Amino acid sequence: MPAPLVQLAGVSKHYGDVRAVDSVTLELEPGEFFALLGPSGCGKTSLMRLVAGFETPDAGRILLDGQDMQGVPPYRRPVNMMFQSYALFPHMSVERNIAFGLAQQGMSKGDIATRVAEMLRLVKLEGYGARRPEQLSGGQKQRVALARALAPRPKLLLLDEPLAALDRKLREETQFELMQVQRDLGITFMLVTHDQDEAMGMAQRIALMRAGQIEQIGDARAIYERPRTLFAAEFIGEINLFEGEAVQIDGARFAIVQGGRRIALAEDDSPVTGSVLIAVRPERMVMSHLHAGSAAEFEGTITEMAWLGDLTIWRVRLDDGRLLRVSRSNADVANAVFTRGDRVFVGFDAHSVRVLPK
Amino acid sequence: MQNNAAAGAGLPARLGRRLVLIVPYVWLILFFALPFLIVVKISLSVQRDGRPPYEPVFELGDGLVALWGGLQKFSTESYAAIFADRIYADAYLSSLWIAALATLCTLAIGYPLALAIARAPRRWRPLLIVLAVAPFWTSFLIRIYAWIVILKDEGLLNHALISAGLIAEPLHIYATQWAVLIGIVYSYLPFMILPLYNALEKQDEALVEAALDLGATPFAAFRQITWPLSVRGVIAGCLLVFIPAVGEYVIPDLLGSSDVLMIGRTLWDEFSTARNWPGAAAVATVLLVVLLAPITAYQRSQLQRKGAGR
Amino acid sequence: MKPGLSAGMLAVLLAGFAFLYVPIGLLVLYSFNSSRLVTVWGGFSTRWYVELFGNEQLLISTLTSLEIALVSASLSVLLGTCAAYSLARTGAFAGRTVFSALVYAPLVMPEVITGLALLLLFVALGIERGFWTVVLAHSTVGMCFATVVIYARLAEFDVALEEAAMDLGATPAEAFRLVTLPICAPAIAAAFLLAFTLSLDDFVLASFTSGPGSTTLPMRIYSQVRLGVSPQINAISTLMISAVAMLLLAAHLLTGRSAQK
Numbered sequence: 001m002p003a004p005l006v007q008l009a010g011v012s013k014h015y016g017d018v019r020a021v022d023s024v025t026l027e028l029e030p031g032e033f034f035a036l037l038g039p040s041g042c043g044k045t046s047l048m049r050l051v052a053g054f055e056t057p058d059a060g061r062i063l064l065d066g067q068d069m070q071g072v073p074p075y076r077r078p079v080n081m082m083f084q085s086y087a088l089f090p091h092m093s094v095e096r097n098i099a100f101g102l103a104q105q106g107m108s109k110g111d112i113a114t115r116v117a118e119m120l121r122l123v124k125l126e127g128y129g130a131r132r133p134e135q136l137s138g139g140q141k142q143r144v145a146l147a148r149a150l151a152p153r154p155k156l157l158l159l160d161e162p163l164a165a166l167d168r169k170l171r172e173e174t175q176f177e178l179m180q181v182q183r184d185l186g187i188t189f190m191l192v193t194h195d196q197d198e199a200m201g202m203a204q205r206i207a208l209m210r211a212g213q214i215e216q217i218g219d220a221r222a223i224y225e226r227p228r229t230l231f232a233a234e235f236i237g238e239i240n241l242f243e244g245e246a247v248q249i250d251g252a253r254f255a256i257v258q259g260g261r262r263i264a265l266a267e268d269d270s271p272v273t274g275s276v277l278i279a280v281r282p283e284r285m286v287m288s289h290l291h292a293g294s295a296a297e298f299e300g301t302i303t304e305m306a307w308l309g310d311l312t313i314w315r316v317r318l319d320d321g322r323l324l325r326v327s328r329s330n331a332d333v334a335n336a337v338f339t340r341g342d343r344v345f346v347g348f349d350a351h352s353v354r355v356l357p358k
Numbered sequence: 359m360q361n362n363a364a365a366g367a368g369l370p371a372r373l374g375r376r377l378v379l380i381v382p383y384v385w386l387i388l389f390f391a392l393p394f395l396i397v398v399k400i401s402l403s404v405q406r407d408g409r410p411p412y413e414p415v416f417e418l419g420d421g422l423v424a425l426w427g428g429l430q431k432f433s434t435e436s437y438a439a440i441f442a443d444r445i446y447a448d449a450y451l452s453s454l455w456i457a458a459l460a461t462l463c464t465l466a467i468g469y470p471l472a473l474a475i476a477r478a479p480r481r482w483r484p485l486l487i488v489l490a491v492a493p494f495w496t497s498f499l500i501r502i503y504a505w506i507v508i509l510k511d512e513g514l515l516n517h518a519l520i521s522a523g524l525i526a527e528p529l530h531i532y533a534t535q536w537a538v539l540i541g542i543v544y545s546y547l548p549f550m551i552l553p554l555y556n557a558l559e560k561q562d563e564a565l566v567e568a569a570l571d572l573g574a575t576p577f578a579a580f581r582q583i584t585w586p587l588s589v590r591g592v593i594a595g596c597l598l599v600f601i602p603a604v605g606e607y608v609i610p611d612l613l614g615s616s617d618v619l620m621i622g623r624t625l626w627d628e629f630s631t632a633r634n635w636p637g638a639a640a641v642a643t644v645l646l647v648v649l650l651a652p653i654t655a656y657q658r659s660q661l662q663r664k665g666a667g668r
Numbered sequence: 669m670k671p672g673l674s675a676g677m678l679a680v681l682l683a684g685f686a687f688l689y690v691p692i693g694l695l696v697l698y699s700f701n702s703s704r705l706v707t708v709w710g711g712f713s714t715r716w717y718v719e720l721f722g723n724e725q726l727l728i729s730t731l732t733s734l735e736i737a738l739v740s741a742s743l744s745v746l747l748g749t750c751a752a753y754s755l756a757r758t759g760a761f762a763g764r765t766v767f768s769a770l771v772y773a774p775l776v777m778p779e780v781i782t783g784l785a786l787l788l789l790f791v792a793l794g795i796e797r798g799f800w801t802v803v804l805a806h807s808t809v810g811m812c813f814a815t816v817v818i819y820a821r822l823a824e825f826d827v828a829l830e831e832a833a834m835d836l837g838a839t840p841a842e843a844f845r846l847v848t849l850p851i852c853a854p855a856i857a858a859a860f861l862l863a864f865t866l867s868l869d870d871f872v873l874a875s876f877t878s879g880p881g882s883t884t885l886p887m888r889i890y891s892q893v894r895l896g897v898s899p900q901i902n903a904i905s906t907l908m909i910s911a912v913a914m915l916l917l918a919a920h921l922l923t924g925r926s927a928q929k
Contacts, residue, residue: 054831074831074835075835075838101836390770500695544688605778608871608872608890642784
């Protein structure tokens with residue numbers, strides 16, 4: 001295991017009474033694509049600015065490649081940032097923008113020209129060097145910002161909502177390009193975003209943040225499939241919730257939900273007991289016109305449906321008033337039989353369930 | 359979010375940052391705030407013949423005893439004179455009246471013009487606003503002079519009207535308060551147009567269209583949408599015209615006769631003709647007190663705009 | 669793009685611009701009048717311009733005014749840039765309200781008050797009035813205008829640009845020099861022009877604060893105007909108006925080029 005590139009130990013930052021970052025401890029491996037994900041105001045931006053050196057922590061230490069960054073100003077840190085607004089210098093050409101950091105390092109003119117050409121090739125903007133930022137499209141600006149931040153070969157690249165300003169189509173394309181660039185250069189990327197798709201699509205590991213603290217760290221699949229808290233479950237993706245009581249009967253675990261039904265729980269579920277929430281993803285729900293006879297089955301009526309091309313979403317109003325969400329891939333031709341007003345039975349099996357503390 | 363970039367910077371950078379603030383700050387205190395204290399101080403001293411033409415009340419650095427002695431020598435003579443002689447009160451009131459009237463006229467001319475520029479095709483707007491403000495860049499005196507040439511009894515206006523057969527006798531506008539009014543409106547118009555244009559140009563044109571779409575007449579749309587949204591610009595423009603106009607000296611001196619009383623002129627006469635410096639200082643102090651409310655309002659409106667802009 | 673102007677708006681524009689420009693146009697026209705009477709057209713002539721250049725006093729005053737304007741505009745921009753930067757970038761500081769009050773008050777303060785106050789200051793401090801006292805007076809008012817102009821630019825300026833520069837290895841001073849300053853250059857140029865024009869144009873402050881030997885052009889013009897209408901003044905006016913027109917045109921072309929899309 002290589003030594004971590006970035007180490008945050010108990011880092012805190014307050015603004016007045018607000019704890020923007022609350023004793024965060026975190027490690028990033030060299031060459032990793034890492035994402036800080038969270039709603040606005042969760043402290044992810046503050047955390048990133050602490051790493052970049054634009055803010056100083058009130059407590060805790062930030063180590064970069066083993067070196068303590070305490071008192072090191074942003075312009076002496078081997079960290080570069082891709083700004084959300086791109087922050088391209090409007091009075092400089094694309095070339096001069098990319099060359100800016102290199103010139104600051106005191107690189108020779110010839111080397112700068114070589115590196116700039118290399119970066120332009122990397123972001124597929126050959127021939128655009130003489131343009132002004134205002135003559136570029138949004139996607140092109142984004143690439144220049146990336147090239148500029150990468151040109152000085154930082155040890156760590158911070159990306160602040162890098163795709164936020166792009167339209168949907170361009171977003172996916174750029175996402176794959178960013179991943180490729182990251183793999184090719186082997187530079188550690190730290191992505192900051194509020195968009196789950198952005199984080200899940202690109203990052204190898206995601207730190208989900210909430211109120212200045214890290215709620216859960218893991219790869220996208222782990223956070224989606226095995227959220228540890230209600231917040232994590234609800235922030236990423238959609239979720240159906242059932243209130244219940246977790247109990248142990250003859251060595252097997254059950255959840256007793258409304259109406260006294262006993263729902264079997266799989267063994268690998270988190271060992272939460274007492275008052276719990278049973279969480280099931282919409283695509284894990286099973287829907288049928290026929291009663292299958294399982295305990296984890298509820299009867300209701302389809303009130304809405306939305307056909308989205310790749311999948312269809314139904315909203316089912318249960319007879320006890322609760323609203324569930326069911327989704328299925330449209331690869332299944334059987335989807336067509338479920339329409340608004342249908343009486344249906346929706347349920348799930350034990351392996352699809354996640355038990356969360358209430 | 360606070361900008362803590364300087365936190366990592368060394369001592370020289372922090373010192374530089376400090377100096378960048380302190381130099382202009384001290385400059386303004388020294389050459390703007392301090393002089394007003396001296397004005398107040400001199401308004402409380404007694405006129406005399408000599409250089410300077412006032413009895414020094416106290417000198418800085420004379421020590422506390424002298425200061426106390428000086429305080430006892432304070433004289434309210436100049437203020438008593440201002441309140442005793444009706445001519446001062448008349449001058450203040452007529453200044454306020456003329457300035458208020460001029461402000462209203464400037465608004466009445468400036469608003470439609472600013473609105474027309476703000477609703478012109480987008481590519482014409484920069485040129486039009488430059489043209490509207492350009493006269494401000496030419497000499498103020500020359501613009502006033504132009505109106506002397508036009509308004510004099512034997513001037514261009516009367517000449518034109520008489521040759522056109524519209525009037526038989528020349529109109530007496532020059533050397534009346536109407537000429538002063540025209541002069542103020544003309545020379546301060548750019549100060550009105552600019553904040554109005556800024557307020558109106560920012561407005562989304564779709565707002566008025568939405569109002570019309572919802573059944574408002576053009577006038578109702580103006581009254582309920584355009585006007586309320588531009589009130590801030592109206593206030594800024596009016597204060598920008600009104601405050602300096604109250605203390606205007608050049609315009610009443612060149613376009614008005616001695617009958618047109620304005621306090622700026624009274625101050626000037628006190629100062630240069632009568633060589634009564636304490637008197638002039640007292641006139642200035644009272645004028646400042648009168649204008650304190652509008653000046654504060656202006657500052658507040660500017661600070662608010664700043665707050666909204668961030 | 670919306671269709672052109674409505675007829676009403678067009679009429680307003682024409683009337684408004686006529687009001688603004690007819691007086692100036694008449695001045696220019698009659699500067700080429702050979703007749704001494706301002707109201708009677710006596711044929712085209714440039715005699716008043718020739719007379720003007722023989723007026724040595726006037727030329728000396730013009731030079732004085734230009735010198736004062738140059739020095740005070742430079743000072744205004746220097747101080748104004750500092751003040752604007754402090755207001756825009758230094759978060760909260762003690763006396764911020766006082767500071768902004770001090771910046772905004774001179775913009776509207778009647779000149780007779782400011783002039784008298786400065787005069788009394790100079791007298792109290794025993795400073796001989798002359799070239800430099802006028803410069804001081806003009807710089808004080810000019811810096812406030814400069815501050816407002818430059819502040820407007822800094823306020824809409826994306827702080828991320830400075831941060832990006834520092835992130836890429838520029839020290840705060842370098843970031844200011846390489847990024848902030850060039851981007852604010854048009855505003856600084858505009859502030860300089862404004863302060864320069866204000867100084868060149870000022871009569872009231874100069875009359876309070878100037879001494880013998882530092883009579884400015886507006887003071888000269890003023891005393892002539894008080895004596896009565898004279899075609900020579902029309903000629904000076906025309907020269908000044910053309911100078912300003914050319915300056916504005918140059919500024920427009922300069923900023924237009926840099927802002928070209």
